[in-house]
Amino acid sequence: xxxxxxxxxxxxxxxxxxxxxxxxxxxxxxxxxxxxxxxxxxxxxxxxxxxxxxxxxxxxxxxxxxxxxxxxxxxxxxxxxxxxxxxxxxxxxxxxxxxxxxxxxxxxxxxxxxxxxxxxxxxxxxxxxxxxxxxxxxxxxxxxxxxxxxxxxxxxxxxxxxxxxxxxxxxxxxxxxxxxxxxxxxxxxxxxxxxxxxxxxxxxxxxxxxxxxxxxxxxxxx
Amino acid sequence: xxxxxxxxxxxxxxxxxxxxxxxxxxxxxxxxxxxxxxxxxxxxxxxxxxxxxxxxxxxxxxxxxxxxxxxxxxxx
Numbered sequence: 001x002x003x004x005x006x007x008x009x010x011x012x013x014x015x016x017x018x019x020x021x022x023x024x025x026x027x028x029x030x031x032x033x034x035x036x037x038x039x040x041x042x043x044x045x046x047x048x049x050x051x052x053x054x055x056x057x058x059x060x061x062x063x064x065x066x067x068x069x070x071x072x073x074x075x076x077x078x079x080x081x082x083x084x085x086x087x088x089x090x091x092x093x094x095x096x097x098x099x100x101x102x103x104x105x106x107x108x109x110x111x112x113x114x115x116x117x118x119x120x121x122x123x124x125x126x127x128x129x130x131x132x133x134x135x136x137x138x139x140x141x142x143x144x145x146x147x148x149x150x151x152x153x154x155x156x157x158x159x160x161x162x163x164x165x166x167x168x169x170x171x172x173x174x175x176x177x178x179x180x181x182x183x184x185x186x187x188x189x190x191x192x193x194x195x196x197x198x199x200x201x202x203x204x205x206x207x208x209x210x211x212x213x214x215x216x217x218x219x220x221x222x
Numbered sequence: 223x224x225x226x227x228x229x230x231x232x233x234x235x236x237x238x239x240x241x242x243x244x245x246x247x248x249x250x251x252x253x254x255x256x257x258x259x260x261x262x263x264x265x266x267x268x269x270x271x272x273x274x275x276x277x278x279x280x281x282x283x284x285x286x287x288x289x290x291x292x293x294x295x296x297x298x
Contacts, residue, residue: 058284062284066284095287101289102287102289102290104236106238107236108238109238109239109242147236
């Protein structure tokens with residue numbers, strides 16, 4: 001399966017994501033620069049990495065979301081290509097309007113960098129089929145702005161439609177309803193603050209994250 | 223033309239920065255501060271014939287995230 005990782009100035013998890021994707025697909029992802037206007041053809045997955053794109057200027061992800069490549073990412077998402085945004089990638093996807101809500105400064109104001117307990121809130125999405133509903137997993141988080149916000153109607157809709165993919169199993173950042181990751185209405189775009197790509201080998205301290213990439217591969221059927 | 227664009231969090235959206243400032247003012251001994259909300263001021267120099275619709279579009283498409291923020295434009 002062909003995959004791509006979008007790279008912005010200030011991305012710093014792009015290579016981790018590339019390693020994770022290559023580990024499960026056996027194919028090196030294309031690294032696509034933010035200033036490009038086109039993505040390679042026939043992509044099975046597009047990944048938007050963590051980091052501090054454009055130095056987090058204006059708002060986290062705000063400038064990256066308006067970069068040329070994001071128009072191509074939005075078009076591909078519209079055609080049903082799975083798009084995974086992790087950490088800053090989640091912020092970029094909300095700023096780009098591909099996911100609802102916004103990620104605000106952590107309620108405790110501190111940068112949170114540690115392993116956190118998560119619950120798989122819906123094990124039946126294109127991204128979470130490698131997990132059981134309600135399964136507890138542990139992923140690292142490393143963010144200053146992971147406090148998910150959306151109005152009550154949007155939150156109710158996300159819950160009602162099974163679009164909350166991951167929930168924090170402990171207090172982390174003040175996120176509304178402990179939301180750690182959500183999918184779009186069509187189910188092909190996932191944004192999450194925790195880092196599955198940092199949990200793909202035993203040497204990382206666990207392999208809980210690997211099943212996300214394996215599940216995605218199964219979904220795409222390549 | 224000079225524009226001053228004030229971007230503020232919508233009422234009801236938690237403002238941890240404002241809360242920290244509030245707390246620090248209290249630590250300095252300033253009594254009577256009831257609430258603090260922090261926002262942004264963006265100053266821009268634009269062509270004199272820039273119309274309101276264009277300014278509004280700039281605010282909505284980039285300068286403010288209308289999911290969480292309001293904006294107000296002041297022409298100087």
